[in-house]
Amino acid sequence: MIVRMRNPDATVEVAGPMRVGDLLDHLDIAPHTVLVIDGGALVVADHVLAADAEVEIRPVISGGAGGLTCIACGRPPVLEEPRHRAAWCASHVVDHVHNQIRKAIDHAHGTDHNERMFGYADRVIVAVSGGKDSLALWDALLSMGYRVDGLYVGLGIGGYSVRSQGACEAFADARGVRLHVVDLADTYGYTTPSGAVATGRSTCGVCGLSKRYAFNRVAIDEGYDVLLTGHNLDDEAATLHGNLVRWHDDFLARQGPVLPGRGGLQARKCKPLYRLSERETAAYCVVRGIDYVVEECPLVAGNSGHEHKAALDLIEAGSPGAKAQLLFGFLDRQSRVAPQVGSDDRAADLGACAHCGLATVSEVCAFCRQQERIRAALPLLDAEVPA
Ligand code: SF4
Numbered sequence: 001m002i003v004r005m006r007n008p009d010a011t012v013e014v015a016g017p018m019r020v021g022d023l024l025d026h027l028d029i030a031p032h033t034v035l036v037i038d039g040g041a042l043v044v045a046d047h048v049l050a051a052d053a054e055v056e057i058r059p060v061i062s063g064g065a066g067g068l069t070c071i072a073c074g075r076p077p078v079l080e081e082p083r084h085r086a087a088w089c090a091s092h093v094v095d096h097v098h099n100q101i102r103k104a105i106d107h108a109h110g111t112d113h114n115e116r117m118f119g120y121a122d123r124v125i126v127a128v129s130g131g132k133d134s135l136a137l138w139d140a141l142l143s144m145g146y147r148v149d150g151l152y153v154g155l156g157i158g159g160y161s162v163r164s165q166g167a168c169e170a171f172a173d174a175r176g177v178r179l180h181v182v183d184l185a186d187t188y189g190y191t192t193p194s195g196a197v198a199t200g201r202s203t204c205g206v207c208g209l210s211k212r213y214a215f216n217r218v219a220i221d222e223g224y225d226v227l228l229t230g231h232n233l234d235d236e237a238a239t240l241h242g243n244l245v246r247w248h249d250d251f252l253a254r255q256g257p258v259l260p261g262r263g264g265l266q267a268r269k270c271k272p273l274y275r276l277s278e279r280e281t282a283a284y285c286v287v288r289g290i291d292y293v294v295e296e297c298p299l300v301a302g303n304s305g306h307e308h309k310a311a312l313d314l315i316e317a318g319s320p321g322a323k324a325q326l327l328f329g330f331l332d333r334q335s336r337v338a339p340q341v342g343s344d345d346r347a348a349d350l351g352a353c354a355h356c357g358l359a360t361v362s363e364v365c366a367f368c369r370q371q372e373r374i375r376a377a378l379p380l381l382d383a384e385v386p387a
């Protein structure tokens with residue numbers, strides 16, 4: 001069906017037939033903020049829209065997109081989100097974020113109807129950086145009653161790493177929860193900057209591979225059922241945009257909010273924030289009094305994902321909801337446009353690394369190969385520096 005949304009105007013195609021209530025839920029629109037018009041007639045939540053219906057969704061809250069009052073209680077709002085055509089007061093920002101995380105956990109795109117990201121009996125670990133997203137996620141899941149420990153990987157990026165670790169430790173101490181800390185220098189003999197110099201690779205390249213490895217290593221060794229990361233809607237849409245622009249078929253096939261685990265080789269990985277923008281997670285932290293590290297990594301200029309974020313921000317500003325439509329629309333169609341997901345092809349290729357025993361498609365995993373190159377080069381580099 002064709003769905004035309006008004007103020008701001010946007011047209012989307014949605015597979016039907018579908019109940020009006022389900023359509024609004026699918027589009028993240030609060031039912032009492034709009035009228036739904038099917039072929040010129042007003043319809044209610046139980047009305048079933050035909051597959052070829054032409055539907056208009058018309059906002060009824062005056063004061064423009066976002067409204068002037070909290071959509072749940074009518075009090076003055078602290079956050080408005082044009083994408084949802086809604087605004088919330090402080091306590092309903094918290095409810096809104098929890099609801100979106102609940103929806104992600106229980107009904108993630110690309111999963112079966114009955115499959116949850118994780119349950120209350122599972123042992124869950126969340127990778128935290130000290131920034132707003134991962135700490136918001138940890139806080140939200142603890143508030144929702146899940147058993148969640150944290151994992152911080154020290155990257156050796158000067159004062160930024162020191163302050164980030166401090167924020168994670170203060171968060172864990174204040175709540176009496178467990179935080180694992182892995183320091184790259186202590187455990188693997190290099191930092192992100194020295195590893196980049198030794199290999200000639202970009203710092204973000206070395207950093208990303210090291211973090212992914214350390215996350216998986218701890219999750220597997222400590223027997224966690226699922227490993228979570230704080231990737232949000234902006235991150236996921238930017239990654240998708242980058243993969244589409246370059247047509248990275250393999251990455252497109254593997255992008256998703258739930259990545260299955262492989263025995264003792266690779267932990268199950270999930271992204272419960274993929275429905276929330278960074279503005280929403282930042283607002284959540286402010287409202288909940290979470291003291292996160294606001295400064296960005298000083299090496300962020302080398303991260304190509306930022307160009308894609310900036311490009312999508314421009315589109316979103318003129319067309320609220322575009323990022324969500326890009327990401328959710330792709331995930332809805334992923335099995336058609338990138339059919340490897342869910343197939344066993346990749347699983348069959350995965351084996352244990354000859355050095356470390358974790359997942360790899362070659363004999364030795366990319367992390368162990370990187371570490372070998374760093375080990376060979378670092379003493380030579382150290383020797384060049386006069387004592
Ligand atoms: S910006 Fe790059 S170097 Fe800094 S934390 Fe992110 S991936 Fe690592």
Ligand SMILES: [Zn+2]
Nearest residue numbers: 070073089092
């Ligand atoms: Zn409210």
Ligand SMILES: [Zn+2]
Nearest residue numbers: 353356365368
């Ligand atoms: Zn290895």
